[in-house]
Amino acid sequence: MCSSIYENLPRVTGLSDNVLVAGTSREEHLQTMRATFQRVREHEQRYNLYECCFDMTEVSYFGHVILADGVKPDPKKIVAVEKMASPVKKLELQTILGQASISIDCIKGGYSGQSTKLTCRITGTIVIGITWLRPNGGSPQEVVVCNTANTICEPSGGVTGYSAVIDSRTQVTLTIESFNMAVDAGEWICRDGPRGVPATCTKTTLSGPDSVTLNPSPPASVAEGFSLNVMCAATGCKPLCSYAWTLGNQQISSTSQLKLTNINRSQTGNVYTCTATNSLIPKSKTKQFTLIVYSDHVMVSSPIKTKDTVFTDST
Structure with a gap:
């Protein structure tokens, strides 16, 4: 952004x-x-x-x-510098004294089997070369290494499934070709060489919706003149799913709740569709609700009072 x-x-x-x-x-x-x-x-x-x-x-x-x-x-940065090994070569000393300032962006989470990207931005002079490390289940592992001139990036350590594109002299984009939660979810590291101060971001796992349920369960029978609220819920959504209710091609609600008031017999047989969407993957699942309306001959004294929802689950 x-x-x-x-x-x-x-x-x-x-x-x-x-x-x-x-x-x-x-x-x-x-x-x-x-x-x-x-x-x-x-x-x-x-x-x-x-x-x-x-x-x-x-x-x-x-x-x-x-x-x-x-x-x-930041105490974490101080600890990172304190843990750096003592330089024994001129280039290593240059890394400590004049390394590039780096920031990393995980952009969004990853969905199992799909490709996803990260970006690494560089300010200052690159002394050794941009190095990418994946979380690898808590044991960081090099996957891509770029040269000092930031013109070439290559896979490292025989690890495949990752590629880097040099967008400019100040930005590199890494592509995870097929996101694997076991090795790709967690803290990613981008740094200048093996001893540079790391920039980190957390790659979260995207998932869902796995299933959609309605309460009450469809179909439902409701007395004419009554009202009914139907709740739609999706499981496994990371991040939270958005919801929409439609009747035919018309959207009638942008929340998980469908509110039907003063129901009449002309609505019997209406099929309402709830769609739960994870826009970051993207992935959607739907569930349909069929309404059945029957006549209620019970008289209501004046003044009219709000009626409680009455339904029978015919499943």
Whole structure:
């Protein structure tokens, strides 16, 4: 996401694919968040929910920890530098003294068997070459290594299924050709050479919807003049699925709930379709609900009171 879309928004800072929204009070912070979301919608962009943090009193941001009362170095970065091996060659010393500054973006999660991408952005001089490491179940493993000039990237260590494209001198895009949850889900690393300070992001697993259920179960019989609410629920959605109810070609609800009020006999036989969608994969599943309406001859005294939903499950 281009950081320029946040221009002229007070207390909002965008750097690379990261955005920081601040506020001197909770009310001010919420107001700024609303303005930020509106700006993102206007540019038809979206955030990765699994990489967002809200209502924080401190946050790590590009090697620093930002607090209400100031800024301090990120302890994780300090530990990474402290754990670096002592240089024994001139090139290794150059890596420590002048390595490139790198950021990584997992873009979105991965779906089993499908391709997915990550990007690595470089600021400064590359001393050794961009190196990509996959999570590999908690034991990071090199998969692609690029040269110092950032003109060629090749598979590393005999690992296949990964390729890198040099978009520019400051950006490399890695493609996972077939996402495997066992080795590709988790923390990815991009760094300058084997001892460079790592930039990391978490590649989440996308899944679902696996199945869709309706409550009450279809078909349902309802007395004429009554109302009925039908809930649609999908399982296995990561991230959460969106929902839509349709009658024929017409959408009648954009939520998981179908509300039918003052039902009449002309609606009997109507088939309502609930569609659950995971837009990041993308994948959808549907479930249909058939309505049966029967006459109710029970008289209701005036004034008319709201009737409770009555249905019989004919399954």
